[in-house]
Amino acid sequence: MSKTKLITAVSGLVFSLSLSFLVYVMNANSKESSYEANIDALASMEWPWQKNHDCYDSIFAAPGMQVYYCPECRYINGCGDSDTLNKCYK
Amino acid sequence: MLQIVRYSPFWVTMALVCSCSSEQSPELIFEDVTVVSETPYDVHVGETQKIELATIGCTDFTVKNDKLLVTTNNKEGLVDVYNWPEMEFKGSFIQIGNGPLEVYNQLFTNDFSYYTQDDDLHVNFYDGYTSAIDWNVDESVRNQKISMVKSKINLPVEDGGVISYSYLGDNDCLYRHISDDATSQIRVLSLAGGESSNEYIDHLNSVSIPKIKDSFLFNIMSTYTRVNKERNLVVEVPLFMNHINIYGIRGKSFAKSIRIGEKVESVKKLFNEGATGMQLVFYDARAYDDFFGVVYKDKYDLKALPVIYFFNWDGYPLCSVKMDRNINFFDIDFVHEKLLVFDSTTESLFACDFRLPNN
Numbered sequence: 001m002s003k004t005k006l007i008t009a010v011s012g013l014v015f016s017l018s019l020s021f022l023v024y025v026m027n028a029n030s031k032e033s034s035y036e037a038n039i040d041a042l043a044s045m046e047w048p049w050q051k052n053h054d055c056y057d058s059i060f061a062a063p064g065m066q067v068y069y070c071p072e073c074r075y076i077n078g079c080g081d082s083d084t085l086n087k088c089y090k
Numbered sequence: 091m092l093q094i095v096r097y098s099p100f101w102v103t104m105a106l107v108c109s110c111s112s113e114q115s116p117e118l119i120f121e122d123v124t125v126v127s128e129t130p131y132d133v134h135v136g137e138t139q140k141i142e143l144a145t146i147g148c149t150d151f152t153v154k155n156d157k158l159l160v161t162t163n164n165k166e167g168l169v170d171v172y173n174w175p176e177m178e179f180k181g182s183f184i185q186i187g188n189g190p191l192e193v194y195n196q197l198f199t200n201d202f203s204y205y206t207q208d209d210d211l212h213v214n215f216y217d218g219y220t221s222a223i224d225w226n227v228d229e230s231v232r233n234q235k236i237s238m239v240k241s242k243i244n245l246p247v248e249d250g251g252v253i254s255y256s257y258l259g260d261n262d263c264l265y266r267h268i269s270d271d272a273t274s275q276i277r278v279l280s281l282a283g284g285e286s287s288n289e290y291i292d293h294l295n296s297v298s299i300p301k302i303k304d305s306f307l308f309n310i311m312s313t314y315t316r317v318n319k320e321r322n323l324v325v326e327v328p329l330f331m332n333h334i335n336i337y338g339i340r341g342k343s344f345a346k347s348i349r350i351g352e353k354v355e356s357v358k359k360l361f362n363e364g365a366t367g368m369q370l371v372f373y374d375a376r377a378y379d380d381f382f383g384v385v386y387k388d389k390y391d392l393k394a395l396p397v398i399y400f401f402n403w404d405g406y407p408l409c410s411v412k413m414d415r416n417i418n419f420f421d422i423d424f425v426h427e428k429l430l431v432f433d434s435t436t437e438s439l440f441a442c443d444f445r446l447p448n449n
Contacts, residue, residue, distance in 0.1 A: 054304060061198075063200060063374075064329050065309045066251065066309070066312075068306070075305075076194070076218075077195040077198075078195075079306075080305075080306050
């Protein structure tokens with residue numbers, strides 16, 4: 001292998017690794033920021049945790065799942081109807 | 091330099107391939123994973139027979155011994171009992187209410203634990219408050235009066251947060267409750283009244299979602315939990331992820347995960363997608379003496395019909411049954427060699443001939 005080809009190959013490899021690292025870092029940052037933004041958005045809801053729950057006024061049956069049900073202030077089997085998301089002050 | 095420019099598309103492609111290969115590792119899974127890309131046998135459903143149900147508002151069903159149990163949304167009679175295969179209606183049992191031996195929630199037969207004692211079919215299930223109930227189905231039918239007793243098992247969980255309950259015989263059970271901050275689901279192995287755990291349960295219990303003010307997203311980690319008491323094995327089938335976990339209890343050393351499909355789902359990824367990303371992957375799971383079965387649907391293929399996969403208790407696939415219609419629930423009548431399937435949206439129950447290959 002000539003010297004020129006060797007330099008070309010090494011340069012190409014270095015370039016590819018640098019680009020790869022750059023894309024990876026950008027990708028990770030983007031994922032992390034959207035992930036954290038999502039948590040922040042959910043966490044910024046106004047009622048404090050543990051004393052109060054967000055709850056659902058109406059639910060429908062679904063095996064294997066539970067949801068906090070407003071009228072009873074407790075968990076109940078089923079799925080929440082997203083149109084009836086509410087606050088439950090216990 | 092010219093050569094670098096000439097080959098630049100190649101290097102750029104390589105760089106992109108390398109950077110895209112990183113994948114978030116799933117959490118609710120064991121180290122030993124069997125990937126299912128195909129099964130030894132593909133069974134196609136043959137001629138089906140529609141089973142007429144007198145019950146209105148059916149939600150699911152189970153066939154055991156000579157009885158077919160159907161759960162309904164009728165609060166005065168949550169479970170209808172039929173003679174099988176004659177399909178003679180034998181009565182409606184179990185009510186919703188606050189009274190003794192009444193239950194809090196609507197019930198599902200695939201959540202029940204079944205056993206036979208003195209030729210009578212017994213059902214053990216969580217009452218939605220703090221106890222388990224033992225129901226003698228055959229005696230109830232004979233006397234046309236509910237025969238139930240409160241079990242000695244207490245489930246000390248406030249606010250009804252027991253999300254899963256499996257009876258292990260005597261006073262033993264495996265139950266799961268939602269943590270106080272609603273970020274995780276805690277499995278508790280209750281043996282002879284004392285709580286117990288093991289490394290597999292501890293691993294699954296350690297998985298959590300970030301702490302947020304929400305009372306539903308913990309269901310990302312929800313599973314159908316089925317138990318094989320004789321083998322001391324538990325199979326957990328997640329509702330929203332494409333893998334299955336099998337693990338040992340009561341001294342049994344075994345832990346394996348089965349993955350169906352190419353893409354790995356993780357709790358973190360599902361959480362990031364929120365409630366709108368919660369699409370069911372598994373619809374049902376049933377455990378039998380020598381194997382278990384699950385109803386799977388590819389959530390990325392909207393036209394896909396459900397497939398029932400059967401696995402032995404070592405976690406290896408036995409066969410798959412491709413459905414020709416939408417179904418959510420299934421069960422097997424081993425005496426008459428029938429596969430029964432149920433679609434809760436149309437409340438239709440069908441039966442077809444079925445024998446597990448080489449079983």
